[in-house]
Amino acid sequence: MTAPPxxxxxxxxxxxxxxxxxxxxxxxxxxxxxxxxxxxxxxxALVVALPLAVLARRWGWAAGPVLAVTTVxxxxxxxxxxxxxxxxxxxxxxxxxxxxxxYSLTLLVRNILAGLRAVPExxxxxxxxxxxxxxxxxxxxxxxLALPAAMAGLRIATVSAVSLVTVGAxxxxxxxxNLIYAGMNTYxxxxxxxxxxxxxxxxxxADLLLLGVQRLLTPWTRAART
Amino acid sequence: xxxLAASWDxxxxxxxxxxxxxxxxxxxxxxxxxxxxxxxxxxxxxxVALVLGHLGKGGALAVNLxxxxxxxxxxxxxxxxxxxxxxxxxxxxxxxxxxxxxxxPLLTNAYVGMREVxxxxxxxxxxxxxxxxxxxxxxxxxLALPLLLNGVRIAAVQLVATATIxxxxxxxxxxxxxxxxxxxxxxxxxxxxxLLVAVFALLVEGVFEVAERLVPxxxxxxx
Numbered sequence: 111m112t113a114p115p116x117x118x119x120x121x122x123x124x125x126x127x128x129x130x131x132x133x134x135x136x137x138x139x140x141x142x143x144x145x146x147x148x149x150x151x152x153x154x155a156l157v158v159a160l161p162l163a164v165l166a167r168r169w170g171w172a173a174g175p176v177l178a179v180t181t182v183x184x185x186x187x188x189x190x191x192x193x194x195x196x197x198x199x200x201x202x203x204x205x206x207x208x209x210x211x212x213y214s215l216t217l218l219v220r221n222i223l224a225g226l227r228a229v230p231e232x233x234x235x236x237x238x239x240x241x242x243x244x245x246x247x248x249x250x251x252x253x254x255l256a257l258p259a260a261m262a263g264l265r266i267a268t269v270s271a272v273s274l275v276t277v278g279a280x281x282x283x284x285x286x287x288n289l290i291y292a293g294m295n296t297y298x299x300x301x302x303x304x305x306x307x308x309x310x311x312x313x314x315x316a317d318l319l320l321l322g323v324q325r326l327l328t329p330w331t332r333a334a335r336t
Numbered sequence: 337x338x339x340l341a342a343s344w345d346x347x348x349x350x351x352x353x354x355x356x357x358x359x360x361x362x363x364x365x366x367x368x369x370x371x372x373x374x375x376x377x378x379x380x381x382x383x384v385a386l387v388l389g390h391l392g393k394g395g396a397l398a399v400n401l402x403x404x405x406x407x408x409x410x411x412x413x414x415x416x417x418x419x420x421x422x423x424x425x426x427x428x429x430x431x432x433x434x435x436x437x438x439x440x441p442l443l444t445n446a447y448v449g450m451r452e453v454x455x456x457x458x459x460x461x462x463x464x465x466x467x468x469x470x471x472x473x474x475x476x477x478x479l480a481l482p483l484l485l486n487g488v489r490i491a492a493v494q495l496v497a498t499a500t501i502x503x504x505x506x507x508x509x510x511x512x513x514x515x516x517x518x519x520x521x522x523x524x525x526x527x528x529x530x531l532l533v534a535v536f537a538l539l540v541e542g543v544f545e546v547a548e549r550l551v552p553x554x555x556x557x558x559x
Contacts (some may be wrong), residue, residue: 162420181468185541186534187497189504193514193530196523198366273409277501287411294415294505302419313407316414 423431
């Protein structure tokens with residue numbers, strides 16, 4: 111009988127270089143799945159949230175119900191949300207995406223609506239006086255001015271989505287959450303710590319990326335501050 | 337919707353309400369975890385936030401803590417704690433994780449509330465000869481109360497959600513019904529557990545909604 115190898119994997123250490131080199135492919139796949147789930151759900155939420163917020167802005171009576179429904183959705187804990195969608199989607203990636211869309215939707219609608227509401231009435235009237243129609247007013251005046259608030263919502267939604275994807279491990283589609291879940295059952299410390307750290311890194315990277323995009327899209331806010 | 341009917345049957349079956357895995361016990365566990373951890377995190381976060389807000393120091397820390405809290409996955413923290421020595425004392429990892437995730441919203445909201453008190457009011461109070469302590473408790477705290485309470489509400493909702501996820505890492509509470517349902521591949525049980533959690537979370541939110549409408553009235557009437 112050969113002696114068991116005495117490396118950090120065998121000793122089950124938290125930080126383990128051998129884990130990184132031997133499980134590179136598994137980690138890469140998990141990161142890719144994590145990014146796909148996050149990106150897909152935030153994009154769908156954005157596409158749904160924008161018209162909802164614009165409609166809620168246009169018709170005042172719609173704002174109350176829209177905000178109430180999104181608040182209720184946001185209050186439901188993530189694990190329960192995924193479970194409630196189980197009869198509709200089964201054990202699939204679509205279930206995780208659907209749950210994440212519902213959460214991101216709340217944050218995006220609230221923030222875009224707040225941004226649209228913050229557009230000064232004088233600005234709107236000035237644009238109307240210049241002969242802007244409702245569509246042109248929305249696209250070239252209101253939406254650009256609502257952009258900082260909308261981007262703040264998008265950043266929060268994205269960071270939350272990155273963190274919530276891990277709960278998708280309950281149905282087997284949790285990106286890095288899958289590794290954490292598997293690591294928990296086998297007491298595999300290096301795997302749990304590595305996956306957790308990667309998850310936080312993805313969240314911070316996404317936040318910084320969106321911050322950069324926001325700076326590029328709204329050069330006037332920088333000029334005003336200096 | 338046959339699944340909903342099956343879930344309803346599961347929920348109304350008296351056999352599922354009793355015992356250690358029963359709904360009643362899980363509900364109590366969930367409530368106890370939420371209340372105890374909310375009190376613990378208030379005891380930790382509020383004094384720190386009030387003092388920092390009063391002194392006007394540590395603003396960057398108080399505000400950024402919330403952002404960091406959002407980026408760190410609850411589930412990852414729960415599992416990491418489970419694998420450390422904390423994991424050996426029963427509900428230890430759950431309690432620590434719950435408190436860790438409830439502190440940031442409490443701290444940030446209370447701090448921002450304290451800083452948003454009108455500086456003119458604070459200066460007027462100083463001019464009337466109020467000491468720092470009087471200023472804190474008689475002027476700043478009452479004025480910061482709405483935002484502070486909003487932080488408590490966000491923390492409570494966060495606690496209910498975190499306590500649910502704790503079931504994935506072996507913690508008690510209503511989430512256990514969901515994870516048990518997944519292990520038994522019983523969709524009705526999963527959905528029943530999820531309904532219980534959702535109703536519980538909405539009730540907690542509702543309690544705060546009502547409390548928020550009542551509190552400013554006596555706060556104003558008292559002065």
